[in-house]
Amino acid sequence: MFQGFGPKTLPFLKALAFHQTKEWFEANRATYEGDIKAPLGDLVEDLSAAFAEAKLPLKGDRKTALFRINRDVRFSKDKSPYKTNSGAVMTRQGAKNEPGLFYFHIAPEGCFTAAGFYNPEPPQLANLRAAMARDPKAWKRLLAKLAKAGLAPSDEYALTRLPRGYEGTEDAELAAGLKLKSIVCLRPIAEARIATPQLIPDLVAFAKDALPLLEWGWSAVVEER
Numbered sequence: 001m002f003q004g005f006g007p008k009t010l011p012f013l014k015a016l017a018f019h020q021t022k023e024w025f026e027a028n029r030a031t032y033e034g035d036i037k038a039p040l041g042d043l044v045e046d047l048s049a050a051f052a053e054a055k056l057p058l059k060g061d062r063k064t065a066l067f068r069i070n071r072d073v074r075f076s077k078d079k080s081p082y083k084t085n086s087g088a089v090m091t092r093q094g095a096k097n098e099p100g101l102f103y104f105h106i107a108p109e110g111c112f113t114a115a116g117f118y119n120p121e122p123p124q125l126a127n128l129r130a131a132m133a134r135d136p137k138a139w140k141r142l143l144a145k146l147a148k149a150g151l152a153p154s155d156e157y158a159l160t161r162l163p164r165g166y167e168g169t170e171d172a173e174l175a176a177g178l179k180l181k182s183i184v185c186l187r188p189i190a191e192a193r194i195a196t197p198q199l200i201p202d203l204v205a206f207a208k209d210a211l212p213l214l215e216w217g218w219s220a221v222v223e224e225r
Contacts, residue, residue, distance in 0.1 A: 002042040004195040006035025014108040017084040036086050040066055044088050050204050058102045060090035099124050099221050100214045102207055111194055113203055115210035116184035117217045124221055129178050131220030136174045142216050149209035151185040185210055
């Protein structure tokens with residue numbers, strides 16, 4: 001049962017940024033396992049149960065949902081072996097590569113939760129954009145629902161120009177949506193909350209608020225297949 005992340009969680013991740021060596025990590029592995037990895041697994045499994053009770057179509061388990069602390073450096077100029085954050089992702093079937101996700105992120109720079117369609121494959125992104133253009137009113141209704149919950153799609157990494165095929169779009173809200181490369185909304189999490197079991201109802205509340213975005217996107221991806 002999730003009781004909160006350990007008190008050394010953020011100090012460990014901060015220190016890991018300065019000690020990117022296997023020797024340091026192994027000397028401090030017990031802190032990682034006890035304060036971060038084990039609680040994150042508990043969180044995912046307790047959240048799966050809480051989501052099911054709330055009839056939210058998201059799930060995961062400690063074997064498939066957690067991201068590894070080791071970085072994949074095969075195609076990166078940055079050869080640092082370890083990530084300096086920790087996170088997990090939950091989807092409808094529990095697989096990381098499914099379209100439409102719920103994500104939880106812990107880092108010294110800030111903790112947050114997110115939901116939506118992050119960096120979708122080109123065909124999926126094309127389907128999402130087509131759904132926006134086909135029914136702009138539905139897209140605007142979605143934006144209004146999110147706004148009532150204090151949410152909005154993040155425009156980080158958005159295109160500066162309209163994508164090919166949509167150059168003549170004059171509607172400002174529609175144009176802003178079409179420029180998105182990821183369609184995701186986020187909510188910050190106070191540092192104090194990650195150390196308590198109260199994090200679970202916080203995350204359930206966010207998932208409920210973000211569900212309209214997921215449902216819209218799932219429908220768009222399925223309908224355009």
